[in-house]
Amino acid sequence: MSSANIVSNMSNSEKVTAAAGRPAIADKVRESLGKRYRAEQRFQLYGIIAITMAILFLGFLFASIISRGISAFQATYVNLEINFDESVIDPDGGRDPEVLHKASYRGVLRQSLQDLFPEASGRSERRALLALISNGAEFQLRDLVVENPELIGTRQNVWLLAAAEVDSVVKGQVDLDLDESQRRMSDQQVGWINQLQNDDRVERRFNTTLFTNGDSRDPEQAGLRVALLGSFYTLLVTLALSFPIGVAAAVYLEEFAPKNKWTDLIEVNINNLAAVPSIVFGLLGLAVFINLFGMPRSAPLVGGLVLTLMTLPTIIIASRAALKSVPPSIREAALGVGASQTQTVTHHVLPLAMPGMLTGTIIGMAQALGETAPLLMIGMIAFIVDPPSGVTDPATVLPVQIYLWADSPERGFVAKTSAAIMVLLGFLILMNAIAVLLRKRFERRW
């Protein structure tokens, strides 16, 4: 009985240990499971926090730029009844274009304002009155008269660009509760503006000046024309040089060059060049292209050459990566039917690598579009009013224009700067969208 008990006990204990072996492992796994899942959740949480912060900062950046810059896309215009007084414009009555050109339209403008606000009689009051209208208005009147001499002797309602200060007041950017001495517009001027507004003589329109004018000291007249054209010509030169050179270099290094220490050295140097600060390229451009070769200063040609040097490594590296990603089976297939090395590359490898190359190129171009430092070195920071008509004319570029405006003290330039940033970002987004589209389009051929 007792021995039987012992036997049954023994077999029981054996069962327990045998059964205990499995749950022990399962328990251990279960124990660690919780830890693993917590680690996973933590990891995901970090990721979500990082992305949220990135989106917040980006949103903050965009919100601040847009809220500041959006007003610059509208300009304030004032409607004045202009008396094209013959005695002021053309006292001789000869309608000689020379005379019409040189006449004092400032006088015409002053007289018209005087007619509208007869109470402004004093010298300083009249000056304050004239300050309501942009300095560019007299040239607008001049062009109007030169084109239509029959206006002389008539009275016409003309919309004239308001001064930047008026623009700010109309847009509510000036705190009118401040003491008069602390703002640019006196109470009297604000009164005139209010009177003009009550007479429906003030209007806000889309600011075409921003795109048709060059730079100016007056914020209301300053535009991006020179910068846009300058950026266009600069990128044109950059693209025309860096794409063929970059692709050719990448194709040679990847497909034809023997693998030896010279090509290794070249590869290392290309990678190093990609990391060289851009201002160094600017100094190089100044020393070589301008001082040695005597190329013109501030010209998109030199800017394009400098940016070519800067973007080449990017394009070469991206192109080589694109060539590497073409499956070797395609090369073998072409070689197998008797295509030469060059035919293999041009007929099969290049078309397949093209989307990657184009993406790399457009990213390089976007980089070049946003580049400022090297262009300062070669004089593209000059104050330029007349739009360039070619790659050798002096010009500036968008990021430099932003820098110039950001540096200007006038209130009007605050909004202009943000507006210019918006234009630049717009072009960058456009270029990246083109890169994505091109990639999609070419990839369909796979």
Add this chain to the structure above:
Amino acid sequence: MSEATTLTDPIISAHSRVPEMSIADVELPKETVGDITADHPTMTTRNVDVFYADKHAIIDVSLDIGRNEVVAMIGPSGCGKSTFLRCLNRMNDTIDICRVTGDIKLEGDDIYSKDMDVVLLRARVGMVFQKPNPFPKSIFENVAYGPRIHGLARDKTELEEIVHQSLERAGLLNEVKDRLDQPGTGLSGGQQQRLCIARTIAVNPDVILMDEPCSALDPIATARIEDLIDELKQNYSIAIVTHSMQQAARVSQRTAYFHLGHLVEVGATDQIFTNPRTKLTEDYITGRFG
């Protein structure tokens, strides 16, 4: 050189991913057993050695490829059969560290001589690869590419003729004739491989090299390719590398057994599979290793 030193050679033992059986157990014959020659050879190879940098991948191989016959090359992975095949159209040229010595002749012309143009050689010795690799272009363009770069067609109708004929001979025409402008990459694996064969025969080569052409295909597609190989041998000399001994037995007239870079035994396929003369071959075909 004795077998013992060959086998203790550290470079050779770097190949030891090959068999489950220990290499030291097997004894390599000093010379290839069997008749390496063919009655009407299209290609002759004598004393071919291939080195990858310091690695001796092919050791003193001599083998003929006869007209209108299929030569199968079998052997465990890494035995050098693909390397040897790629010597025959100088595909190994694309590998910088690869060096080939010995004598390889196509219709009496030394293919490694300076006078031999590699482009011309590859037009005469076509190749079908392990993985179907059609160009990412239309079916028509895939087949037309070879004739076009070699200027084999005078005009468009002639080119179309060649394309249709090649697809017909590759047994693919009926399946694709309505969609010649569709991408070749959209076909099934077996169809892609037949497209690659059509692309190869469009150039009308003397020899077709096939490097495990069915290893990526299902049994039905494999059977179709095997039938095709059987038909093609009426016009071409074919050398095929295969891992499947059944395939070698089905399609080839002669079989060559490679082992660790050596050509161990060559003979009529029937004889190799029924009455191998070396222990190594016997072990391999009976599935003792490999």
